[in-house]
Amino acid sequence: MMYGIVIDVKVDPNREEEARNMLNNVVVPRAKTHQGIVSGYWLRDLNSDILRTVELYDTQANANETAERIRSQGPPPGAPVTLISISTFEVIAHL
Numbered sequence: 132m133m134y135g136i137v138i139d140v141k142v143d144p145n146r147e148e149e150a151r152n153m154l155n156n157v158v159v160p161r162a163k164t165h166q167g168i169v170s171g172y173w174l175r176d177l178n179s180d181i182l183r184t185v186e187l188y189d190t191q192a193n194a195n196e197t198a199e200r201i202r203s204q205g206p207p208p209g210a211p212v213t214l215i216s217i218s219t220f221e222v223i224a225h226l
Contacts, residue, residue: 132221132222133169133187133188133189133222133225134187134188134189134190134191134193134194134195134219134220134221134222135185135186135187135188135194135219135220135221135222136184136185136186136188136194136197136198136201136217136218136219136220137183137184137185137216137217137218137220138183138184138186138198138201138214138216138217139181139182139183139184139214139215139216139217140181140182140184140206140212140213140214140215141180141181141182141212141213141215142175142180142181142182142211142212143180143211143212143213144180146211147211149211150182150211150212153210153211153212154173154182158173158184159171159173162186165186165188165193165197166193166196166197167188167189167190167192167193167194168186168187168188168189168193168197169187169188169189170186170187171184171185171186171187172184172185172186181215182212187222191219191221194219195219198217198218198219201214201217202214202217
């Protein structure tokens with residue numbers, strides 16, 4: 132069984148390029164070090180300023196620990212994004 136976390140952030144529309152650079156140079160490399168991560172996807176809403184992250188984990192404990200760490204740390208000061216929400220899910224089906 133796998134578990135996932137879904138993170139929504141609001142991207143400052145005036146800092147889109149900076150947000151993409153931060154994603155590729157900081158966020159994704161950091162996510163690769165998360166305990167028990169299986170995969171991760173970063174989805175940019177085509178009709179708004181929302182960036183959604185979906186990360187899958189091998190255990191509920193690993194998903195919960197990561198979600199809590201991200202929730203408590205939030206984006207770094209001065210980041211081009213604002214944390215909106217983070218939730219943990221049980222994966223009940225996949226391809």
